[in-house]
Amino acid sequence: MKTVLLNSNYEMPVLGLGTWQSGAGQVKTAILHAFSIGYRHIDCASIYGNEAEIGEALQEALGQGKGLKREEIFVTSKLWNCNHHSEDVEDACRKSLTQLKLDYLDLYLIHWPYSFGHGGEDFPRTETGKMQYDVVDYRETWRAMENLVSAGLVRSIGLSNFNARQIDEIIASSTIRPAVLQVECHPYLGQTRLLAHCQEHHIVMTAYSPLGSPNRGWKMDNEPVLLLEPKVVSIAHRHSRSVAQVLLRWLLQRDITTIPKSITPSRIEENAKVFDFELSKDEMAELNSLDRGCRYIEPLIEGKCWGGGTYRSGEWQLLCLPQGTAATTKTLKPNPNPATEGS
């Protein structure tokens, strides 16, 4: 698997397997299959609720006489929002390590730039049912992340869902620079300026939801579906490739690493076959032109994703629907299991 050198001096495979919403009884098989066909990078997070089963897969695949050595695999996990207090960071990291049955993580990310109340609940609520936030400065959290590196628990540290200003604040007060920024990125959300900012600071960008996250719980019936986007479909036909392969290739040609999720063996294989064809300059430009600032993952708007209920303003649809199409406010499908809504 092709790799990129991080500013921490460790190599990271440019393509990994996502595991959000990979359920019980699915994720272990998916990972073992991914390893068997050449994946060497797994993206995890404590909030996905499946690190223990991922640990079973890692235990089965890694070690003497088992085919893979620990150092051949790159494993990422993420610090959840209710563990931002500096005294909570090491415990949270150790908990992920225990579940994953690992001695160290290759990469540990601050999952989101804001913190939740820390009282044991992953999604703490106020008495009125609103999300209960905390006021921990993420620079304090970052210092605790740096300590994980000195303690040998983590090789590289990074950020997720941070914007350019927040990255700059971290850099200004850090002794270890973020190695990676993980954010949503696909042709509807090109992240061009953020990518340039990362590259200026030698931070590798990783694209999550590269296929448009079609299985997330708060999907709307009339949202644009990336996998059906006509321009991508037509480019895929031209290359005799799948739409997913074109979406992933577009990222890789922009020097963006990516972590498509699948539990389906044929798709896990398909998503890895993206190193033997090339999109032309014109095709790259055509895909770049699809950018409309559209986010599929927007979990912290009260009343929308984590809050359930009705969508507030139609703003998302206004941004995302093709020009000339009327935006509507819709009732969202409630997620049957809000505890899995961690993205």
Ligand SMILES: NC(=O)c1ccc[n+]([C@@H]2O[C@H](COP(=O)([O-])OP(=O)(O)OC[C@H]3O[C@@H](n4cnc5c(N)ncnc54)[C@H](OP(=O)(O)O)[C@@H]3O)[C@@H](O)[C@H]2O)c1
């Ligand atoms: N840092 C963050 O805040 C954050 C947020 C979101 C996601 N992530 C990470 O990024 C990963 C990927 O993002 P995501 O899970 O939101 O969405 P995604 O990778 O864009 O899409 C995953 C969905 O696409 C389907 N799929 C996979 N390959 C396909 C193919 N070749 N053709 C058609 N459909 C295909 C999967 O189905 P099957 O599984 O049924 O095959 C699954 O339903 C996550 O799993 C997670 O690890 C991080």
